[in-house]
Amino acid sequence: YPLLSLFIDPESRQLVTGCADGQLWVFSLAERHHYRRVACVDLRKRRTSFSARRVRAGLCRQPDESHLPSTHGLEQERADAAFPVLTLGPCDLSLIPDSECEFLSAENTNCLWIGSSAGLFVFNLASFELEAVLHYKDFGGLSIHVAGSCIVMSKTVNRKALCLLTSMFGKKIAVLEINPALLLASQRSPGARQCLSVLASSCVLPTSPLYFGIDEKKSTKPASQKRSAARSSVQDRPLVFHSAVRSSGYMSAPHATMFSPKTNIKNDGKRSSKCKNSFKRAEYALEDPLPTKLGRQVAAAPRPAAVCCVQYSGDGRRLACGLANHLSLVFDASLTGTPAVFSGHDGAVNSVCWSHDQRWLLSAAQDRTLRVWSVRRTELALFLGKDMFSKPIQSAQFYYMDGFILLSSGSECQLLKYHIDTCKDEIKRYKQKSWSKPVCRLSMTGGVDVTSLSAVNDFYSHIVLTAGRNRTLEVFDLNVGCSAAVIAEAHSRPVHQICQNKGSSFVTQQSQAYNLFLTSAVGDGLRLWDLRTLRCERQFEGHPSRCYPCGAAFSPCGRFVACGAEDRHAYVYEMGSSTFSHRLAGHTDTVTGVAFNPAAAQLATATLDGKLQLFLAE
Structure with a gap:
């Protein structure tokens, strides 16, 4: 299919091309990525998935919300339509005030206007998902339902977007004025307004299942009380339970000295190297390079057996x-x-x-x-x-x-x-x-x-x-x-x-x-x-x-993501890029699991044939 449109995003350094069959091809222009293809997106499938989320359950809904009325026939009719990519234009959502676009994170506002013959789309260049869909048929006063060409301008004085359309089958021209903030807000679920956080921001409620452990800890007696009670129970009893008491040997001759320790050695209060804690860890250095060098490879078992999961201990x-x-x-x-x-x-x-x-x-x-x-x-x-x-x-x-x-x-x-x-009770173990x-x-x-x-x-x-x-x-x-x-x-x-x-x-x-x-x-x-x-x-x-x-696994610093793959490689991504930055070789089979050491710049990988690999920083 022929290429109909092209767009270069200077912020993410990506090249986007649109085809007549509705395919979007995204390439990285960064030299360290070797100008590789990042993603291939089918606009028709993305629109179908976007509609399914909104119609069936919403992009994010509350569990007790009622489902929206079924529009299966209309959605199926629109899904069968072709979406040739006629134009591509910038859609910078960072220009929208935070009060109007609070549901978007500040790091994820770099989007793209996609003009098609059937409608307009807001496409996110980070998640490769549609943020909003606008069909020409939804406008009652618009005479153009199938566009032959279009162009979008988003950087206007009033922060609105202007879209110029020409009809495919007639001599008609139309101009649409679109408010991106209202468009995005109208196509999201109200469930996204709630505030959730992994960090606990409130105390445990008395009705919470987690209160079970707290209440149990409060009801238990301290160990000191238990020990004192145990002592009082055996307070007035004899120390021996027979009449004959063995002599302590105090009046007998002293034993011969077999060993005399050296007590005059000066070590300035320092412990020997053998007694030092070899597991002492310093703070994880953020400037350390990524562990990309294969340091060791071992077989987990004598016979090949897939490694299903790996995890480092908290101390590394x-x-x-x-x-x-x-x-x-x-x-x-x-x-x-x-x-x-x-x-x-x-x-x-x-x-x-x-x-x-x-x-x-x-x-x-x-x-x-x-x-x-x-x-x-x-x-x-x-x-x-x-x-x-x-x-x-x-x-x-x-x-x-x-x-x-x-x-x-x-x-x-x-x-x-x-x-x-x-x-430990050896008798009743x-x-x-x-x-x-x-x-x-x-x-x-x-x-x-x-x-x-x-x-x-x-x-x-x-x-x-x-x-x-x-x-x-x-x-x-x-x-x-x-x-x-x-x-x-x-x-x-x-x-x-x-x-x-x-x-x-x-x-x-x-x-x-x-x-x-x-x-x-x-x-x-x-x-x-x-x-x-x-x-x-x-x-x-x-x-x-x-x-x-x-x-897959996060790095301890949270800046990188590692994952396994079927091509006998492990891949490392930077959080700010959708394409990988490093491709780690040296594996003999599919990489099933990865784990970062929480205390050092080390990455462990596991394969389907039972091998473990350890990657170190160069």
């Missing part, structure tokens, strides 16, 4: 991974030495999670069981069997600063209160003293199965993010104990991973950055969302992922 010392051969392994952060093995599952381990204090490791598998392990003793501390879950556990993690266990099974998200007994009990069960709207779940455990947060089989995202507020918002049509396929920007204890980020999260779907790339606006802020394109779910 160890790396845990779950394998398809039913094992969970814990490596040293440098991938040296023999890993600790945690065995007991009867299915592929699809989720591993470290506790906040790094004492416990949680693992969930396809055998419908969940286990919590003692990392130091490498033994089972808590077991949740098949009788508690009707379907396999898709996601599981510690939550609320290790106060709860959060998991998804089927269409439910379960919040469990748990207790791990640390007292068979007796399970650790326990767990459900506190809250939440189901997704529509009763669909949960495909992914994510929440923050490094600080107190009331927000839980979930993804459903019907391609929706749902936000739960556990302080209220109900659903807070639903995002319909988040991807063209079900989301298999939600990754939040959780930061690190070794680096400081802005508080607003914790509201960003990633979603990944097979064949539909990576999308960056903002919880404050509940909108897709950017789409990352360039890594092939058409058949197998590949993982």
Whole structure:
């Protein structure tokens, strides 16, 4: 199909071309990107997806909102129409006052006017999504329904856009005056007005499921009271329980001296190098280069077995991974030495999670069981069997600063209160003293199965993010104990991973950055969302992922995103660009998982054939 229009955006340094078949081709003009193609967008599919979000559930709706009346016939008629791209023009939404365009983030206002034969579109150059659709047929007084040519001018005195149209089948000319702020506001859902934040901004309500843990802590007695009570119970009893008392040997001859320690060594109060804490970490340096150099590659198991998930501990010392051969392994952060093995599952381990204090490791598998392990003793501390879950556990993690266990099974998200007994009784070690009990069960709207779940455990947060089989995202507020918002049509396929920007204890980020999260779907790339606006802020394109779910991760500083791909490479994106900045080679199979070290410039990747790679900064 012939090219009909061309546009160069100086801010994002992108070249956009429009074709007669409604295809948009976006290229990067940055030299470091080698002028590669960033994305190919089908305008017809984007318009259909935009209408589906508004008609079925809205771009972001409240769960109790009623559905809009069905306009399937009209939408199908418009979907079948062709959208040749007649003109492309700038649409800078940053010129609109914040009071009129508060639902858009300041970083996501670079848009594009697209003039077609059937209507006008506002296209976002970061998320590659339509912000607004304006059909010529919607204007009752407009005699032109099919345009032969058009041109748009947006930088006017009154911040309005002017569109000049010519008819395709007649000698008619029309001029449209459009207010972009009113156009965008009229085509968004009222649900986006609510304010959601990952950081807890209020105290826990007495009716909240999270209040269960706080109330229990207040009701428990302090340890000092328990000890004093124990002493008083045995206060007036004899110290020995027989008549003969063994002599202390005070009057006997002294023993021969076999060893005399050296006590006159001066070390100026300094500890030897052997006794120094080798795990001491400095603050994460933001100026450090990206870890792009392959430093080490090891096999996770003697026989090839897919690595399903990887996660660093909070202090960056160890790396845990779950394998398809039913094992969970814990490596040293440098991938040296023999890993600790945690065995007991009867299915592929699809989720591993470290506790906040790094004492416990949680693992969930396809055998419908969940286990919590003692990392130091490498033994089972808590077991949740098949009788508690009707379907396999898709996601599981510690939550609320290790106060709860959060998991998804089927269409439910379960919040469990748990207790791990640390007292070691060798006589009755068979007796399970650790326990767990459900506190809250939440189901997704529509009763669909949960495909992914994510929440923050490094600080107190009331927000839980979930993804459903019907391609929706749902936000739960556990302080209220109900659903807070639903995002319909988040991807063209079900989301298999939600990754939040959780930061690190070794680096400081802005508080607003914790509201960003990633979603990944097979064949539909990576999308960056903002919880404050509940909108897709950017789409990352360039890594092939058409058949197998590949993982993604934020860097500790929050400036980069890494993800796996099917072409035996790992890709690194900058937050301000939709195309990748680095392509990491050295893998032997599909890269299934990635993880940034929270304390150092290190990136660990996992492959489908059971290999682990460690990338270091050059």
